[in-house]
Amino acid sequence: MKTNETPNSVSRILPFASSHKRITLVLGHYGSGKTNISVNLALSLAKSGEKTAIADLDIVNPYFRTKDSLTVLREAGIRLISSEYANTNLDIPALPQDMYAVTDDRSLSCVLDIGGDDRGALVLGRLRPGIVAENDYEMLLVLNQYRPLTADAGSAIEVMREIEAAANMRFTGIVNNSNLGAETTAKIVLDSLSFAEEVSKKTSLPIRMTTVREDLMQELEGKVGSLFPLCLQKNFIESKI
Amino acid sequence: MADKVLMKGNEAIAEAAIRAGCRHYFGYPITPQTEVAAYMAKRMPKIGGTFLQAESEIAAINMVYGVASAGLRAMTSSSSPGISLKGEGISYLAGADLPALVVNVQRGGPGLGGIQPSQSDYFQATRGGGHGDYHMIVLAPSSVQEMAELTVKGFELADQYRMTAMILADGTMGQMMEPVDLNFDVKPAPEKPWATTGTKMQRKHNIVNSLSLVPEELEKLNIARFERYDLVKQNETMYEEFMMDDAEIAIAAFGIAARVSKNAVKEARKRGIKAGLIRPITLWPFPDAPFKKAATHVKEIISVELSMGQMIEDVRLASECKVKVSLCNRVGGMIPSPEQVLDAIVKASNNGGRE
Numbered sequence: 001m002k003t004n005e006t007p008n009s010v011s012r013i014l015p016f017a018s019s020h021k022r023i024t025l026v027l028g029h030y031g032s033g034k035t036n037i038s039v040n041l042a043l044s045l046a047k048s049g050e051k052t053a054i055a056d057l058d059i060v061n062p063y064f065r066t067k068d069s070l071t072v073l074r075e076a077g078i079r080l081i082s083s084e085y086a087n088t089n090l091d092i093p094a095l096p097q098d099m100y101a102v103t104d105d106r107s108l109s110c111v112l113d114i115g116g117d118d119r120g121a122l123v124l125g126r127l128r129p130g131i132v133a134e135n136d137y138e139m140l141l142v143l144n145q146y147r148p149l150t151a152d153a154g155s156a157i158e159v160m161r162e163i164e165a166a167a168n169m170r171f172t173g174i175v176n177n178s179n180l181g182a183e184t185t186a187k188i189v190l191d192s193l194s195f196a197e198e199v200s201k202k203t204s205l206p207i208r209m210t211t212v213r214e215d216l217m218q219e220l221e222g223k224v225g226s227l228f229p230l231c232l233q234k235n236f237i238e239s240k241i
Numbered sequence: 242m243a244d245k246v247l248m249k250g251n252e253a254i255a256e257a258a259i260r261a262g263c264r265h266y267f268g269y270p271i272t273p274q275t276e277v278a279a280y281m282a283k284r285m286p287k288i289g290g291t292f293l294q295a296e297s298e299i300a301a302i303n304m305v306y307g308v309a310s311a312g313l314r315a316m317t318s319s320s321s322p323g324i325s326l327k328g329e330g331i332s333y334l335a336g337a338d339l340p341a342l343v344v345n346v347q348r349g350g351p352g353l354g355g356i357q358p359s360q361s362d363y364f365q366a367t368r369g370g371g372h373g374d375y376h377m378i379v380l381a382p383s384s385v386q387e388m389a390e391l392t393v394k395g396f397e398l399a400d401q402y403r404m405t406a407m408i409l410a411d412g413t414m415g416q417m418m419e420p421v422d423l424n425f426d427v428k429p430a431p432e433k434p435w436a437t438t439g440t441k442m443q444r445k446h447n448i449v450n451s452l453s454l455v456p457e458e459l460e461k462l463n464i465a466r467f468e469r470y471d472l473v474k475q476n477e478t479m480y481e482e483f484m485m486d487d488a489e490i491a492i493a494a495f496g497i498a499a500r501v502s503k504n505a506v507k508e509a510r511k512r513g514i515k516a517g518l519i520r521p522i523t524l525w526p527f528p529d530a531p532f533k534k535a536a537t538h539v540k541e542i543i544s545v546e547l548s549m550g551q552m553i554e555d556v557r558l559a560s561e562c563k564v565k566v567s568l569c570n571r572v573g574g575m576i577p578s579p580e581q582v583l584d585a586i587v588k589a590s591n592n593g594g595r596e
Contacts, residue, residue, distance in 0.1 A: 030279070031252075063273070063416050064357060064416075088355055089355040089357070089574070091272045091356050144247065146246055146420070147246065147247055147248070148246045148252060148256055148280075149280075149283060149284075172457065180245055180247050180420045181247050181419055181420055182419075183419055185419045210546060229473060
């Protein structure tokens with residue numbers, strides 16, 4: 001890997017864009033960073049010239065939705081499949097009416113942002129038959145070791161199994177998104193590697209990528225495999241308050 | 242593993258309650274506090290505790306009454322409309338002098354309102370909310386760390402004074418994620434000789450009740466209760482002062498409004514305006530002293546609130562109407578921006594001097 005690239009360089013984003021399946025499902029523990037990662041994955045697909053869609057299938061949390069990034073997604077030419085009620089004050093767990101575009105339109109590269117925990121994964125019941133029949137997907141487990149209920153490999157795997165049971169699908173890879181919000185440093189990321197590796201070993205799932213805030217990329221280059229830079233979406237930046 | 246964990250404010254409340262020895266949580270889901278219940282549902286069964294999703298808010302608060310009567314640390318949580326439903330039970334807790342923790346992660350109202358943050362339950366929290374002469378100890382966190390620490394403090398104060406303590410947060414505090422250090426000290430719960438723990442044929446029955454039909458007796462109970470409230474006022478008032486020493490403009494703000502205001506104060510200082518912030522941490526008892534002191538050297542106090550102006554009445558009382566008190570607010574789920582607060586500071590600064 002070259003070391004003189006800027007954090008935004010396309011070549012660094014390509015490892016995902018060049019090796020992805022048609023459908024990428026993003027699931028994980030509540031508050032593990034799924035929405036933010038989904039938006040960034042979709043942006044990297046769009047940047048590499050793919051016809052991209054992102055589906056917000058979160059029925060758990062009425063806040064921090066994919067729709068928060070509507071402007072960015074629109075500018076990148078990404079189709080947003082989202083409930084009409086997302087980001088309205090109507091607090092109901094509604095699914096988007098055009099959600100079947102994910103399985104019906106095979107010209108699309110899709111990123112599916114699924115709600116947290118096993119409760120969130122239930123929505124896959126309706127899409128699963130089409131996704132499995134086509135068999136061109138990967139299902140990613142987002143992990144953050146610094147979240148309270150997934151602090152060790154055992155509890156992370158417990159959450160993982162609950163999600164798999166609810167989704168009736170098996171994960172294919174791990175996204176290590178271990179971070180402490182604004183207090184994340186390179187050391188915080190490095191300290192989480194053994195945790196991610198332990199989960200990987202015990203589940204036989206590969207670590208698909210380690211996601212880090214863009215400004216930490218340079219420091220971590222060469223120390224962590226499959227780094228993927230995250231540009232934090234507006235609603236995830238709290239420093240202004 | 243780092244010393245800190247990344248938590249939502251609601252999760253921090255739940256985890257802190259468990260660390261404070263609470264093993265009985267009774268709730269009913271409502272946005273934006275549902276994570277408290279969800280967290281308890283996951284954790285309580287693993288540590289031998291009780292998580293119970295009640296059939297209603299009214300049922301939940303009365304279950305708290307039951308566990309508190311037995312001398313154990315119990316809590317419930319809800320958001321604004323749900324707290325109104327709990328009002329009767331909270332009054333009963335006060336009437337029976339029971340310690341308990343009630344969490345209100347406020348949303349915009351009145352009525353069902355919306356699901357975005359608000360501070361418009363200030364009157365309800367500090368003036369009672371239920372019927373009768375009583376108070377709750379009302380704690381207002383302004384960070385996820387404080388959501389955790391004040392939860393522990395709430396249990397401790399509730400036990401010490403046999404009162405209900407309320408965490409008065411808002412949707413932003415409940416939903417925002419910040420790193421939290423959970424390695425704080427927890428005082429063990431005190432002995433509760435009044436609790437209904439069974440006589441074992443060794444003592445007289447303890448009776449926990451809020452019914453008192455003899456007016457002379459009920460009057461005595463009320464007076465004794467207010468003597469205890471006086472002790473709380475003397476000993477437990479908490480607030481933070483920020484750049485108040487030489488301030489000419491003071492901001493009064495709690496919770497999320499205080500975070501916004503602190504940024505505005507820093508910006509005002511950069512522009513040469515001597516602004517400062519008084520942040521009440523206990524809303525009841527209200528910190529009168531820093532406002533009384535401020536009234537001797539500031540020319541205006543601006544109350545920054547996510548309501549149509551509720552705390553402003555306490556600010557006026559505390560500053561004894563010696564100085565102009567104005568309101569800077571947003572409502573309905575909106576949050577004042579640092580720029581809006583800064584504008585209010587600049588405007589106040591340009592308004593003549595002290596009379």
